[in-house]
Amino acid sequence: MERVLSAAAVCLLTMGLVSQGVTAGPVTPAEVKISDGEIKTSLTGSAGSAVKGREWFKNRKLGNCLACHVNSELKEEQFHGEVGPALDGVAERWNEAQLRAIVVNSKIIFGEETMMPAFYRDGGFTRPLKKFKGKTILSAEQIEDIVAYLRTLKE
Amino acid sequence: MGTRVISSTAAKLAAAAGLAAVAAYATVALAGPNDNELAVDGQKYMTEVPGAKDGPLEKVYSGWRFRNEATQAMQLDDFDNPGFTNVETGEQLWSTVDGEAGKSCESCHGDAAESMKGVRAQMPKWNEAAGKPLTLEHTINNCRTQNMKAAPWKWESNEMLSMTAFIGLQSRGMPVNVKTDGPMKAWHDKGKEIYYARVGQLDMSCSGCHEENYGKMIRADHLSQGQINGFPTYRSKWQKLGSIHRRFKGCMKNIRATPFKVGGDEFTALELYVASRGQGLSIETPAVRN
Numbered sequence: 353m354e355r356v357l358s359a360a361a362v363c364l365l366t367m368g369l370v371s372q373g374v375t376a377g378p379v380t381p382a383e384v385k386i387s388d389g390e391i392k393t394s395l396t397g398s399a400g401s402a403v404k405g406r407e408w409f410k411n412r413k414l415g416n417c418l419a420c421h422v423n424s425e426l427k428e429e430q431f432h433g434e435v436g437p438a439l440d441g442v443a444e445r446w447n448e449a450q451l452r453a454i455v456v457n458s459k460i461i462f463g464e465e466t467m468m469p470a471f472y473r474d475g476g477f478t479r480p481l482k483k484f485k486g487k488t489i490l491s492a493e494q495i496e497d498i499v500a501y502l503r504t505l506k507e
Numbered sequence: 508m509g510t511r512v513i514s515s516t517a518a519k520l521a522a523a524a525g526l527a528a529v530a531a532y533a534t535v536a537l538a539g540p541n542d543n544e545l546a547v548d549g550q551k552y553m554t555e556v557p558g559a560k561d562g563p564l565e566k567v568y569s570g571w572r573f574r575n576e577a578t579q580a581m582q583l584d585d586f587d588n589p590g591f592t593n594v595e596t597g598e599q600l601w602s603t604v605d606g607e608a609g610k611s612c613e614s615c616h617g618d619a620a621e622s623m624k625g626v627r628a629q630m631p632k633w634n635e636a637a638g639k640p641l642t643l644e645h646t647i648n649n650c651r652t653q654n655m656k657a658a659p660w661k662w663e664s665n666e667m668l669s670m671t672a673f674i675g676l677q678s679r680g681m682p683v684n685v686k687t688d689g690p691m692k693a694w695h696d697k698g699k700e701i702y703y704a705r706v707g708q709l710d711m712s713c714s715g716c717h718e719e720n721y722g723k724m725i726r727a728d729h730l731s732q733g734q735i736n737g738f739p740t741y742r743s744k745w746q747k748l749g750s751i752h753r754r755f756k757g758c759m760k761n762i763r764a765t766p767f768k769v770g771g772d773e774f775t776a777l778e779l780y781v782a783s784r785g786q787g788l789s790i791e792t793p794a795v796r797n
Binding site: 418419420430432435467478479480481482484 | 708
């Protein structure tokens with residue numbers, strides 16, 4: 353009996369859920385803790401995958417980050433937008449907690465006026481299309497994956 | 508006949524050059540409109556005018572200036588401009604009797620080249636009987652229901668697009684000249700409010716793209732000032748003409764916002780305000796965009 357329990361505990365540990373309690377899923381947008389322009393802990397409790405993050409980053413229906421940002425690491429993609437700054441070397445300008453805050457809600461760092469959407473906010477929008485109402489643009493997992501990917505963008 | 512062949516060959520050459528320009532887009536940053544001049548059959552069009560003194564834009568540019576040369580070329584010669592199929596249909600509809608009153612547009616308005624000259628440039632225009640500004644589409648449907656006793660056309664129908672293209676053509680080359688004072692003021696201000704309001708899950712406003720970032724690439728699209736002097740416009744993406752309100756609707760959906768009603772007060776107000784931002788630009792109806 354003891355053996356079974358501890359195996360379950362190990363499993364929880366590896367899933368990174370222990371610190372948040374067994375039933376807690378990812379942190380909801382309302383629960384996200386922001387201090388001094390930083391979100392220090394992972395939204396899912398575990399580290400994201402940079403490989404997946406790269407996919408979400410370029411996917412037009414998900415991050416669509418290339419709509420506004422040049423990113424030389426994605427040279428094979430044809431069109432890079434110019435609305436925001438180039439993201440080359442971005443990991444050297446911002447730490448992980450800041451990058452997470454930028455992607456979760458760019459307004460925290462850049463102010464209300466920024467063009468960059470908040471990717472992990474689920475309310476406060478005016479006239480959202482019905483199918484996006486109450487939803488975030490990206491899931492907590494996708495945010496963590498993108499943060500992991502951004503961390504690889506060093507000059 | 509000879510000139511027809513020469514000019515369409517020229518357009519094709521320009522189109523080939525334009526394709527080369529497209530390939531370069533990904534690497535070459537385009538910081539603004541290109542410098543090409545728009546002239547059709549020797550008539551020059553104003554694609555660049557100084558902005559109003561108290562207005563938000565220092566310079567006002569037609570969307571034509573932001574298109575690549577392949578797309579631009581299609582508007583340089585009416586034989587290459589796909590919008591002219593609708594113009595021809597519109598010309599036929601102009602003199603086609605319809606409705607219980609047994610009348611056509613021509614019965615009341617005669618030669619469109621005279622009676623419809625300048626109409627597009629002043630739309631939307633205050634209508635005393637309606638107590639509000641009416642767009643060209645509203646005005647056409649008013650004539651159909653009230654004067655012809657005919658059924659109104661659907662906003663995005665082939666008939667409506669053909670008629671707005673044909674009527675719009677009679678103002679081609681004339682400067683946009685909408686009224687924004689008197690009873691129009693409240694509508695202008697309402698349109699302005701909509702223009703600057705952030706909407707949708709992406710939380711953006713018209714001004715975010717078309718005022719603050721025109722000239723820049725947003726992925727594969729070269730952002731223009733979002734002017735409406737060329738409508739209805741042939742869009743290769745649509746493979747047909749589209750109305751101003753269809754374009755507004757598309758831009759709103761792109762930012763995941765619920766669009767206002769096509770033909771409704773909000774879009775009419777927005778149309779008036781956007782038209783006023785383009786005062787002085789030449790009407791290009793039917794323009795070609797991508």
